Amino acid sequence: MTSSVSIVFHSGHGHTAKVAQAVAEGCDATLLAIDEHGCLPPAGWEQLAAARAIVFGSPTYMGSVSWQFKKFMDASSSVWARQGWKDKLAAGFTNSAGINGDKLATLHTFFTLSQQHGMLWAGTGMMPSNAKAARRGDVNYLASFAGLMTATPVDATPDEMIAGDLDTARLFGRRIADVVRRMN
Numbered sequence: 001m002t003s004s005v006s007i008v009f010h011s012g013h014g015h016t017a018k019v020a021q022a023v024a025e026g027c028d029a030t031l032l033a034i035d036e037h038g039c040l041p042p043a044g045w046e047q048l049a050a051a052r053a054i055v056f057g058s059p060t061y062m063g064s065v066s067w068q069f070k071k072f073m074d075a076s077s078s079v080w081a082r083q084g085w086k087d088k089l090a091a092g093f094t095n096s097a098g099i100n101g102d103k104l105a106t107l108h109t110f111f112t113l114s115q116q117h118g119m120l121w122a123g124t125g126m127m128p129s130n131a132k133a134a135r136r137g138d139v140n141y142l143a144s145f146a147g148l149m150t151a152t153p154v155d156a157t158p159d160e161m162i163a164g165d166l167d168t169a170r171l172f173g174r175r176i177a178d179v180v181r182r183m184n
């Protein structure tokens with residue numbers, strides 16, 4: 001059965017895939033991994049057409065989405081032409097090495113894509129952990145509102161990702177599920 005939430009993402013080295021998995025745990029989503037050639041799995045477009053919400057995910061590479069994700073964006077122009085995703089919920093997440101690393105530019109790329117498609121954007125809806133007592137493992141330590149941000153040291157494996165970032169991803173997924181429920 002197709003879930004009401006689809007997560008479409010690219011991950012070059014498995015880190016963003018781990019975030020996608022955590023988001024999916026929060027909202028029982030269908031995961032659609034864009035492959036190294038920038039292609040969706042079979043029936044991926046049909047699953048996106050059936051979803052109530054589409055969550056976009058990409059690592060931040062050179063201050064933007066990966067080229068594989070951009071290929072998916074450009075391929076979505078045929079959906080755009082018939083406004084096939086109009087009024088679906090949209091949200092996005094990105095992982096990169098730097099705490100900042102220009103991740104916001106990637107989230108803005110997702111936002112712009114969503115608005116071209118006439119979608120309704122949801123941010124994190126989370127308060128930041130930014131007081132003196134804040135610790136790196138806190139929920140939303142990266143203090144992102146526009147979408148989910150996670151940061152992975154450049155030499156860390158996916159298994160070494162910050163547990164608090166993955167908790168933040170699960171809560172972000174739960175928020176998407178809650179908003180979809182409210183839209184019904």
Ligand SMILES: Cc1cc2nc3c(=O)[nH]c(=O)nc-3n(C[C@H](O)[C@H](O)[C@H](O)COP(=O)(O)O)c2cc1C
Pocket residue numbers: 010011012013014015016017059060061062063064095096097098099100101102152154
């Ligand atoms: C081509 C390339 C460009 C990158 N550019 C950035 C960047 O602009 N900002 C940053 O913080 N990290 C950057 N990184 C680091 C990745 O975002 C980071 O290693 C991330 O965890 C990779 O996620 P993935 O395993 O899902 O591909 C870059 C990595 C690569 C391979």
